[in-house]
Amino acid sequence: xxxxxxxxxxxxxxxxxxxxxxxxxxxxxxxxxxxxxxxxxxxxxxxxxxxxxxxxxxxxxxxxxxxxxxxxxxxxxxxxxxxxxxxxxxxxxxxxxxxxxxxxxxxxxxxxx
Amino acid sequence: xxxxxxxxxxxxxxxxxxxxxxxxxxxxxxxxxxxxxxxxxxxxxxxxxxxxxxxxxxxxxxxxxxxxxxxxxxxxxxxxxxxxxxxxxxxxxxxxxxxxxxxxxxxxxxxxxxx
Numbered sequence: 001x002x003x004x005x006x007x008x009x010x011x012x013x014x015x016x017x018x019x020x021x022x023x024x025x026x027x028x029x030x031x032x033x034x035x036x037x038x039x040x041x042x043x044x045x046x047x048x049x050x051x052x053x054x055x056x057x058x059x060x061x062x063x064x065x066x067x068x069x070x071x072x073x074x075x076x077x078x079x080x081x082x083x084x085x086x087x088x089x090x091x092x093x094x095x096x097x098x099x100x101x102x103x104x105x106x107x108x109x110x111x112x113x
Numbered sequence: 114x115x116x117x118x119x120x121x122x123x124x125x126x127x128x129x130x131x132x133x134x135x136x137x138x139x140x141x142x143x144x145x146x147x148x149x150x151x152x153x154x155x156x157x158x159x160x161x162x163x164x165x166x167x168x169x170x171x172x173x174x175x176x177x178x179x180x181x182x183x184x185x186x187x188x189x190x191x192x193x194x195x196x197x198x199x200x201x202x203x204x205x206x207x208x209x210x211x212x213x214x215x216x217x218x219x220x221x222x223x224x225x226x227x228x
Contacts, residue, residue: 034216043117043203043219044156089155100146100169101217103155 012110019080021107023073023090032093034101035064035075039086085111117206117220125226126194134189134223138206145187146217147179148203156203162187199227
């Protein structure tokens with residue numbers, strides 16, 4: 001079936017470095033993607049979203065890139081800080097119904113001081 | 114301002130029992146969605162309610178049910194609990210049906226353990 005997945009379960013980076021978290025999707029009809037951050041003991045927190053008619057969107061210290069040719073999504077975090085340590089999920093709208101989000105399994109980002 | 118609040122935060126049940134989880138959305142939000150998050154995995158969609166009506170349902174058995182009240186709060190009920198129902202149950206609210214946005218606001222969840 002259709003799925004949203006991630007390449008790496010854990011990513012370790014040095015404080016101050018840039019982080020790149022990747023996500024692959026298989027539903028070519030998906031038209032909306034979201035990145036969420038989930039800290040330990042908390043619910044997911046919206047970071048940034050992107051529609052399929054865009055290939056790049058920037059926020060504060062974060063950039064999402066969408067490559068529809070290879071069905072790949074990435075989240076770039078600039079100057080990674082200890083507070084960025086969390087699990088990051090990409091989510092897709094449209095797979096499980098227009099109003100539901102389909103989440104990937106997540107990537108844990110560990111920021112080393 | 115209060116965010117999405119859920120209760121209880123933690124609970125332990127035994128197989129075969131029933132559980133009710135509660136959610137209060139952000140003030141002014143009319144839509145509530147429920148997600149199940151098994152340890153080590155991403156959340157999975159269970160239900161969405163808007164204006165007290167079910168607007169979406171995920172691939173969960175009929176043991177799972179929910180409802181939304183006139184004040185837009187919601188309850189999720191799970192009957193005949195199985196060990197596999199152990200998970201973090203997340204409630205999320207949005208101002209509308211969130212057709213064109215993924216900006217759901219999540220609560221901190223109710224951690225259910227089934228023994």
